Amino acid sequence: MNYSFRKKNKIVKFIILHYTGMADLKSAYKKLSSLNSNVSCHYLISRNGIIYNLLCPKIKAWHAGLSEWKNLSNLNDYSLGIELENKGHEFGYNNFTNKQYSSLKKLLFFLCSNHFIKFEDIIYHSDISPNRKKDPGEKFFIEKAGIKKKKFDYSTKFSVRKLLSIYGFSKNQINLHKDDCIKSVKRSLNYKIINSNISDRFEKNFYNLLINKKDIKY
């Protein structure tokens, strides 16, 4: 198993959700537990809802890779990584199962209360590495894991760049990979077609997504 020790000044603030992107559970487990793979995670949830605890949350796992969020980089330092078994975009992207959602719900509520993590800080690999990663992707519905989303009316107009920054993308990522950031947001919004086009509907959906993040100050 790959891991490092957390530095004392770097506390866990985020939960990062992934899919395994491998043909089956066995190969995903093998990769996540092999020393040669250079990756690892804290939890793995199989399609039949079994939660495998691979590393203690006190230990730093290697799941995020090159990543930036808000003003932080290398998110492994600040996060717990949960992998959901799914073949992913490369091998045949499936819907996540109800058993996975119900186990994920239990795990998220447990981890958020134990580590004082806010629901809005449950983020996706595609959020922190938009130019490299698509997971967990547009077939993942966080509300099925008990994280509620409310609907609000679109009232104030912000530029898309401003919305991307409020969402959490780093300045660097917005400057270098704006289109990928937009695609990442569309995945979070469960769009069926993922492209970087900006429509009124997208701006409205994006605004609604943001307004759900309670502690955001404008």
Ligand SMILES: [Zn+2]
């Ligand atoms: Zn990932």
